[in-house]
Amino acid sequence: MKAVIIAGGKGTRLGLSDIPKPMVPVCGKPLLEHQLLLLKTHGITEVIFLTGYLSEKIEDYFQDGAAWGMQLSYIKEEKALGTGGAVLQLLGKIDERFLVLYGDVVMDFDITSFIGFDAQEDSVASLIVHPNDHPYDSDLVERDQDRITRFISKPHPDGLLYENLVNAAVYIFSPRIFDYIPQGVASDFGKDVFPKVISDGGLLRAYLNAEYIKDLGTPDRLSKVEKDLSSGKIARWNLKNKRPAIFLDRDGVINEEVDNLSDITKFKLLPGVSSAIKKINQSDFLAIVITNQPAVAKGFLTVSELEDIHKLLQTELGKERAFVNHIYYCPHHPDSGFEGEVKALKTNCNCRKPQTGMIDQAVAQYNIDLKSSYFIGDTTTDMRTAENAGIPGILVETGYAGEDGKYDARAHLKVENLEAAIECILTQSKKENDHIENAV
Numbered sequence: 001m002k003a004v005i006i007a008g009g010k011g012t013r014l015g016l017s018d019i020p021k022p023m024v025p026v027c028g029k030p031l032l033e034h035q036l037l038l039l040k041t042h043g044i045t046e047v048i049f050l051t052g053y054l055s056e057k058i059e060d061y062f063q064d065g066a067a068w069g070m071q072l073s074y075i076k077e078e079k080a081l082g083t084g085g086a087v088l089q090l091l092g093k094i095d096e097r098f099l100v101l102y103g104d105v106v107m108d109f110d111i112t113s114f115i116g117f118d119a120q121e122d123s124v125a126s127l128i129v130h131p132n133d134h135p136y137d138s139d140l141v142e143r144d145q146d147r148i149t150r151f152i153s154k155p156h157p158d159g160l161l162y163e164n165l166v167n168a169a170v171y172i173f174s175p176r177i178f179d180y181i182p183q184g185v186a187s188d189f190g191k192d193v194f195p196k197v198i199s200d201g202g203l204l205r206a207y208l209n210a211e212y213i214k215d216l217g218t219p220d221r222l223s224k225v226e227k228d229l230s231s232g233k234i235a236r237w238n239l240k241n242k243r244p245a246i247f248l249d250r251d252g253v254i255n256e257e258v259d260n261l262s263d264i265t266k267f268k269l270l271p272g273v274s275s276a277i278k279k280i281n282q283s284d285f286l287a288i289v290i291t292n293q294p295a296v297a298k299g300f301l302t303v304s305e306l307e308d309i310h311k312l313l314q315t316e317l318g319k320e321r322a323f324v325n326h327i328y329y330c331p332h333h334p335d336s337g338f339e340g341e342v343k344a345l346k347t348n349c350n351c352r353k354p355q356t357g358m359i360d361q362a363v364a365q366y367n368i369d370l371k372s373s374y375f376i377g378d379t380t381t382d383m384r385t386a387e388n389a390g391i392p393g394i395l396v397e398t399g400y401a402g403e404d405g406k407y408d409a410r411a412h413l414k415v416e417n418l419e420a421a422i423e424c425i426l427t428q429s430k431k432e433n434d435h436i437e438n439a440v
């Protein structure tokens with residue numbers, strides 16, 4: 001597969017005046033060079049730069065790419081027509097699917113895995129989407145499973161409830177994308193091109209992602225990125241490397257326990273939860289919600305109403321710059337006999353806790369290092385789930401506080417609330433890392 005890098009940006013906000021933004025040095029190397037090295041690791045050696053502002057700075061540095069063992073070429077845009085216009089210059093020059101990166105984004109991701117996802121279906125485009133810590137002013141996507149159904153550009157409509165899924169600006173395009181880019185006028189993928197694909201019934205697929213992909217906006221962010229790069233965090237978050245997770249039960253841990261919560265107006269985050277989850281986000285741990293929602297099988301609420309509650313959860317966390325990487329829920333229930341129940345969901349599944357089906361799914365999807373992971377819950381069902389998964393279970397004294405009496409399951413630790421649980425985990429994990437560093 002060939003890669004295309006959009007590299008026409010100015011670096012005004014970074015205070016750059018003599019080089020284009022993608023040439024900004026990050027730990028001593030231009031950002032674009034980091035991208036090329038990543039591409040090469042995944043066997044991509046043919047790269048086309050779409051340049052504009054100070055194009056010669058890029059061409060002088062990389063030339064034909066021979067020094068990197070790559071074949072590089074350049075298309076300089078004379079008149080800036082947005083990201084759409086830049087890509088449209090490839091019309092007639094490329095006749096197979098191609099990867100598109102933005103030259104001002106810091107990234108380390110498993111490109112091979114993304115290409116594998118893209119190959120599953122013949123879409124117009126595959127897009128990497130991820131939660132971030134400022135969803136309220138980001139361009140969001142809505143989806144039905146993998147299929148993207150809507151783009152919500154900033155500024156958002158008032159009172160919007162959203163899933164925290166942001167367009168990460170990493171794409172694989174079919175050449176059919178050119179049909180949707182207007183000729184001769186400026187266009188933007190998120191605002192113009194993708195919405196047109198959707199309204200024409202074209203398929204755009206969302207690839208959910210927890211790897212390090214961050215726009216390099218301001219000097220502040222640059223120094224943070226350099227810190228993350230030199231500490232190895234950016235590489236550690238690559239899907240090829242196993243990452244630990246903190247699995248979180250939902251009701252009674254994140255939000256107030258309400259028996260069979262089905263009314264969205266009764267959803268309320270517990271105090272201190274956002275800042276606690278934010279601490280997970282800043283660590284190497286993934287934050288993964290694992291929740292039984294038998295109320296769906298019982299007919300108390302629909303899947304769509306449940307997903308609205310999950311949007312509210314993510315919107316509320318998002319306001320405080322916190323996010324969960326994924327919410328897995330079990331909609332099933334084994335016992336029949338409720339009026340209005342959904343027969344198809346009345347089944348003995350393997351996802352209902354204390355079974356580990358949802359954890360297994362998360363482990364496979366995010367390449368989780370189970371032996372360094374934890375489960376935080378408020379019930380004996382949660383503690384039994386942790387036992388079944390072979391990981392420490394931490395019981396919190398919110399919600400049922402372990403008084404549900406369902407299983408004879410012991411907690412590894414019992415603490416006041418989510419905040420205290422996360423504090424314990426992060427302190428413990430820091431100690432272990434220090435220990436490993438000292439041993440080396």
Ligand SMILES: [Zn+2]
Binds near residue numbers: 331
């Ligand atoms: Zn289930």
